[in-house]
Amino acid sequence: MSELVQILEKTVSGVPTDQTAALEFLKQAATNNFPEFLKQLSVVLASTETVHYVRQAAGLQLKNVLVAKEEETKSIFKERWIALPADVRQVVKENVIRALGTETTRPSIAAQCINAIAGIEFVYEQWLNSIDILMSNVTNPSSTEKLKESSLEALGYMCQDIISPAIEAKANPILTAIVHGMRKEEPSDHVRLAATNAMLNALELTKQNFENPDERNIIMQVICEATQAPHSQIRVTALQCLVKIMSLYYNFMEQYMLRALFPITVEAMKNETDEIALQGIEFWSNVCEEELNLAAEAEEAQEQGIAPQHVSRHYAKGALPHILPILTQTLTKQDEDDEDEWIPAKAAAVCITLLAQCTQDAIVEQILPFITQHFGNDNWHYREAAIMAFGSILEGPSALILHKLVEQAIMPLIGTLNDAHAAVRDTAVWAIGRICDTCADLVTRPETLQSLIPALFTALHQEPRVAFNVCWAISSLAKAAYQVAAEQGTDENGEPATYILSSVFQQMVDELIKTTDRTDANTANLRIAGYEALMELIKNSPQDCYAVVQQTTLIVLKKLEQLLNIEHSLVSASDKAQLRDLQSLLCATLQSVLRKMHREDVPAISDPIMAGLLQIMQRCVGKESGGVMEDALVAVTELITVMGVQFGKYMDQFKPFLLAGLINYEDPQVCLAAIGVLSDLCRAFEGQIFPLMDEFMAHLLKILENTTVKRTVKPHALGCFGDIAIALGANFARYLNTTMDWLVNAASAAQISNPDDIDQIEYVELLREHCIAGFTGIVNALRGQNELALLLPHVQNMVQLIDMVARSGSLSSESLQASACGLIGDLVTSVGQPILPIVETEPILQMLQKCRRSKHNKAKTLAQWTTREISRVKKQV
Known part of the structure; x- marks a missing residue:
């Protein structure tokens, strides 16, 4: 024990060489004699004669060999502890319990050790x-x-x-x-x-x-x-309890609201201590969120003709006259340098937004006096608060009231983009962006745009925080203009011929590119916002702006080339990280441009695009690429989609990077992007991809076999089998048994053991969705009479998965149920009468009925088609 104490002292000595040696000694001790190591650590922890920092170091080491974040390590630690002799475990447990109350430091490390042991033993109903x-x-x-x-x-x-x-x-x-x-x-x-x-x-x-x-x-x-304790941290934590209770147990709160919760939280909102005020505001934000959820549930129940399980007590509406004045006053307590800090003024703005959604028209009359009184106030705090209040209530009121409100405010609001104070300009731009999202027809009037566009261009050159919001406002404006134009008519591709921004489109692109080149564009995420706005502008562009979109491609390519040329000269990690971010943004912008390009125009620019992307991928392979590789692969996907089989001329150069992506298990996003590229190649090349498929299939199977691959990647590999099957048709028979084994095993493992575990439900949903996609592709590929015999042995397994989805009820999304309905239809069409007895079961028929009545277009269409197919086959019989 004395030797262990000396080693533990060195772990906190502050001398790096001593610390490293001590930690290595402890690691070896844990490996060589784990039971004795644990016992001795627990003895040191419980020893009141030992100095406090050594006891704490012993407790920390003890905890660290019992708990881990990674699931695999956690499982190993759990098994290692349970495998210890019972008497060793008993000694350790007695010592950590004995250490409680004897420590001189806070928080208690013994308490953490007890938690670590209990976390393992409780699973086995022990201790x-x-x-x-x-x-x-x-x-x-x-x-x-x-x-x-x-x-x-x-x-x-x-x-x-x-x-x-x-x-x-x-x-x-x-x-x-x-x-x-x-x-x-x-x-x-x-x-x-x-x-x-x-x-x-x-x-x-x-x-x-x-x-x-x-x-x-x-x-x-x-x-x-x-909540009334003199100690402020007790008050804060008690208020946090009330906030949480409101989410967990809303339906039990009626008897406490008037007598206790209302006065306690209103008083907290007024408190000068930020932490207390924040919890008071958070309480009412939570009330609003619960009541919005209850309103949605009531609407859904009404559609189904049933009574909702719980009903709203409309606390928010009742409290509105009392809490709104406190919230608007809190809005005025903002600081100039609080951009990254969560303060009551920001929480109040969020709460007002939720109150507007919850109380709808009722909020307008009550908040309007504050807005009109302070819109032109000499004090910038009040001017900014008035604009923030206005922007916060735009989602909630009825269209008629909102229209009147915005019509009166839009021109004065544009005027505040010239305000002397940056915070006022910043909030004004944000509010204009909100108007673009909610009142597209008003903001796209020529007389409004005549003032708005020049004001936005001017504001783009202001402080980065203001320019950031201008980029967002331009994105929202482009979407609004496109929406209005699309409502008036589109071509066969769903594009309008022109829109209200066509005359300034080139200038908007130029201004955004200038913004991305600003020397201070790294501040406040401005460069990212500039490129995101540029992408939205391209995405929401009509036919008569196509020439500008083409020109933008050349600009992006030129920037990409410049970046690649300077990469080797960068030394600092910060500069290299910024360069990677910029490369990612340019790849993402290329994606947006390629989605808009006409197929016949792509060959003229595909060579420089592919050359740039290949160069980027070459520099990323085997390195930490910060998302660049993923974005480059997605850009390639867009090129494949628009070029189709013509992309074949790049396959020799591109294939090594695709294969490298498929085995990049350490970066799941790259691996997922590579699987997506393979799916798109199958759709583009169809049967012509067959000569390459042995190699690609081998890599997909390695993904499924490898235990280190993140589990969310594997379902996508299973779904890719469906795209491969459709591409290969009858030739897919070569891979049928192997892929079916994987799909069937995955489908049978897609069980929900804990309905309260959201992560598990999401994963099972993902797994089932991709298994169904894989099965659907295979059924369609082998639909021909000659291949039907290959399909029949696997039909029962497919129907079992469909049955699982049907029996999961509300735990399965409408999208998943729609896919299951589609697979039923494909099976009925392919197999015919013999399949009817196993698909016409009560759970499956109920799912078909539910999907036929759905508002979800995909679910309704597929369920109706499947029902018709079943009827058709029955008539043939």
Whole structure:
């Protein structure tokens, strides 16, 4: 132990060589004799004779060999702990419990070690009595302040980190300890704060307690009392509890709203301490979000002809006259240099936005006096607050009221782009962008644009923060103009012939390119905003701006060439990172341009485009490319889409980079982009890709076999089988059995074991979607009579996946259900009468019926087509 103490001292010595040697020693000790290593660490942690920083170092080392962020390492650590002899584990557990309350530093490292051990043992229903021990530590009158505090910290960590039925079953003793520690009679602020933090982490576990009125009253009482504590951090944390409760248990809050929650949160909103005011505002933002969700649920229930499960109590509407004056006054408390700081003024703007969506027309009359009174105020704080208030209410009121409001405000608002204060100009541009999003017809009037366009061009040369919002406003304006023109008529490609911005389109492109070249364009993300606006401008361009779009391609290529030429001369990591960002932006801009290009015009510029992209990819292979490789591959995808089979002339040069992308497991985004390129090649080349397919298939199978590949990549590889099958047709038989094995295994693994685990549901959805895409492609490829025999052995497995989707109900998205309906139709068309008995089951028929009634166009169309196919086959019989 004495040797271990000396080593632990060196880990915090501040001498780099000593630290490195000490950490290496500890690593070897853990490898050579893990049981003894853990025991000795726990002994040092529990030793009150040892200096505090060495004890803390021992606790840190102990925790670090038990917990990890990466799933694979976490699993290894878990198995290693459980494999230890029971007596070793018992000694370690006793020591970490014994260390509680004896530490002289905060927070308790022993509490963190208890959490680490419990996180493993609770999964196996072991060491559950640790919660009873911790509860006893808190409720025992003879316990010291430190023992109570550290025990509560341990309970808080457990509630935060451990997801297990075991901890849910222990909700009552956990709550007993927390409520005891939170009482206003508790003399120690440290204990009370630890208890309040633990309550914040425990709220998800208390569903059953909240359903019991008596228990709910006790919980609400201690939290509400804690919001009045003299210690400001206890008040802040207690208010955070109320914010969270409003999201979790809205339907139980009616009896507390008027007597407690309303006065407590209104008082908090007025508080001079930012942290307290922020929580008061956040509470009402949460109320709005819950009531917006309830309104959406009520609308959905009405459409289905059923009663909603929960109803809105319209607290936001009732509180509006009381909280709106506080919020508008809070808007005026902004600082000049608070751009990156979350302050009450910003939170108030968000809350007003949500209130507008929640209360709709009701907010206009109440906020308008503040806006009109302060729009021209001599104090810039009030001018900016008035404009912020105006911009914040644009989403919510009815079209008629909004139209009147904007019509009165638009010209004065354009005038404020010349304001003396940058914050006022910044917010004014943002508000104009919001108007473009909500009132396209008003902002695109010639008389409005006559003032607006020159004002935006001038503002583009102002401070980066202002110019950033101008870029966004130009994007919104381009979308609005395109939308208005498209409503008046489009050609067969869905493009309008012209629009209101055509005469200034060239100038807008020029001004944005100048903005991206500004010497201060790295500030406030201005360069990124400039290129994003340029992309939106190109995307939303009518036919008569096509020549400018073509010209923009040449400008982008020239910039790309310049960047490639200077890359070798850059030395600093910062300069290289900025260059990579710029290359990514130029690749993304090329994507936008290529989407607009006419097929017949592409061959004239494809050589320089491909040369530039190949050069970029050459420099990225095997290096950390900061997203450049991904953007270059996506740009290639656009080139393939527009060139079709003519892209074949670049395949010899491009194929090595595509293959390198497919095996780039360390960068999942690059791997995904490469899979996307392969899918597009299949669509473009069709059967002509067959000679290359053995190599590509081998790489796809390696993705599926490799255990280090991020799991979200693998579904895309499975979906790619469908694109390959459609391209190859009957030739796909060569790969049929291998791909079917992978698809069937993946489909059977696509199970939802925990309906509350959002990550799991999203992953299963992704996996099922791509399995269905793979199956659909294969069915269509082998539809011919000669290949039908190859397909039949696999039909039952496909229908099992469809059945799983149908039985998942609301856990399956409409998009996934639509794809499943489409696969049914393809199977019925291909196989005919023999398949009817296995697809005409109650779950599948109910899914078809639901999709036929859907507002989702894809679901409705596919379900109707599938139903017709089933009827057609039945008639033939």
